[in-house]
Amino acid sequence: MKQDLKSMTLAEMQEAFAALGEPKFRAKQVFTWLHRGATCFDEMTNLSKALREKLEENYEILPVVMLERQISQIDGTNKFLFRLYDGNVVESVLMKYKHGNSICVSTQVGCRMGCKFCASTIGGRIRDLSSGEILAQIMVAQRYLGERISNVVLMGSGEPLDNFDNVIKFLKLVNAEYGLNIGQRHITLSTCGIVPKIIELADLNLSITLAISLHAFSDEKRRVIMPIANKYTIAEILDACKYYMNKTGRRITYEYSLVSGVNDSKEDARSLSKLLKDMNGHVNLIPVNEIKENTLKRPSKKTIEDFEGILKAHGIEATVRREMGSDINAACGQLRRSYLETQK
Numbered sequence: 586m587k588q589d590l591k592s593m594t595l596a597e598m599q600e601a602f603a604a605l606g607e608p609k610f611r612a613k614q615v616f617t618w619l620h621r622g623a624t625c626f627d628e629m630t631n632l633s634k635a636l637r638e639k640l641e642e643n644y645e646i647l648p649v650v651m652l653e654r655q656i657s658q659i660d661g662t663n664k665f666l667f668r669l670y671d672g673n674v675v676e677s678v679l680m681k682y683k684h685g686n687s688i689c690v691s692t693q694v695g696c697r698m699g700c701k702f703c704a705s706t707i708g709g710r711i712r713d714l715s716s717g718e719i720l721a722q723i724m725v726a727q728r729y730l731g732e733r734i735s736n737v738v739l740m741g742s743g744e745p746l747d748n749f750d751n752v753i754k755f756l757k758l759v760n761a762e763y764g765l766n767i768g769q770r771h772i773t774l775s776t777c778g779i780v781p782k783i784i785e786l787a788d789l790n791l792s793i794t795l796a797i798s799l800h801a802f803s804d805e806k807r808r809v810i811m812p813i814a815n816k817y818t819i820a821e822i823l824d825a826c827k828y829y830m831n832k833t834g835r836r837i838t839y840e841y842s843l844v845s846g847v848n849d850s851k852e853d854a855r856s857l858s859k860l861l862k863d864m865n866g867h868v869n870l871i872p873v874n875e876i877k878e879n880t881l882k883r884p885s886k887k888t889i890e891d892f893e894g895i896l897k898a899h900g901i902e903a904t905v906r907r908e909m910g911s912d913i914n915a916a917c918g919q920l921r922r923s924y925l926e927t928q929k
């Protein structure tokens with residue numbers, strides 16, 4: 586298969602264009618077109634026809650096509666379903682905040698981590714997304730939205746650290762001056778806790794925010810809902826987090842999806858406070874999004890407030906994630922799943 590231009594950095598493109606006997610500035614032109622969302626060479630009107638044909642022969646612009654767009658009547662949240670070149674589909678969620686537009690993108694088609702509450706993992710992992718495919722979700726969404734997207738969270742389908750190289754390259758591409766130019770401080774990467782990869786990420790010394798999907802205060806409890814807990818302990822994860830903080834100077838976010846009767850008791854809150862007391866982190870409480878494939882339920886409003894209150898009383902910074910787009914298929918992986926069901 587020909588190389589996808591969307592997965593190439595400007596420097597790589599310049600090198601490739603030099604090999605084709607083209608001047609450097611041509612690469613910048615093509616890079617700019619692509620990152621503004623051009624989907625074919627014919628759109629690149631400042632290139633000669635001969636050059637467009639030469640590019641077409643040597644390179645590919647793999648399609649990432651919007652199949653479906655749902656817009657929440659409640660808060661303007663957009664949910665996008667994209668079709669990839671091989672017919673696979675992935676979803677992204679665009680959230681409108683006062684501080685700007687934030688997009689949640691997928692990093693894999695499906696996921697192999699097996700977390701009990703998550704819809705993305707139900708059919709396993711189909712394949713990794715390329716860096717260009719991760720990037721294109723933002724470019725296409727931005728084009729339809731007609732507004733700048735300023736924040737990115739890698740919290741869609743997939744485990745970003747299970748697709749490490751492509752995700753790191755994506756971070757480079759999304760940051761590019763002639764591209765989307767989204768700074769590392771505006772990017773959050775969420776992981777279920779693949780310890781060696783957290784260390785590897787720390788060693789790259791980036792200034793992205795790391796979010797850890799913790800969801801339980803003990804390994805025993807965590808193993809019930811997250812298979813990855815059989816591989817790495819919470820102690821190992823927190824050590825890796827300390828290493829990440831020391832290397833990057835960035836505080837860490839701990840995600841905690843509250844599931845009724847599973848991890849939402851006052852005792853859970855107190856034990857979680859103890860666990861995190863020296864971590865100087867931020868806890869993001871997520872009332873579980875109920876999906877029809879399992880029976881997990883979200884706690885009552887009172888239980889959620891009590892949980893948050895206990896953390897705060899112990900000096901742990903905590904917020905409950907505001908529910909967005911509740912009138913559309915907003916939970917991780919749900920839009921893709923309902924699409925796949927209609928295709929059966």
Ligand code: SAH
Nearest residue numbers: 703740743744775776777798840842873874
């Ligand atoms: N694989 C990565 C990122 C994807 S999910 C990770 O595990 O962090 C982003 C966050 O949403 C994770 O904290 C994940 O555990 C959580 N999540 C997934 N499905 C959920 C659901 N149905 N309800 C609440 N949180 C969910």
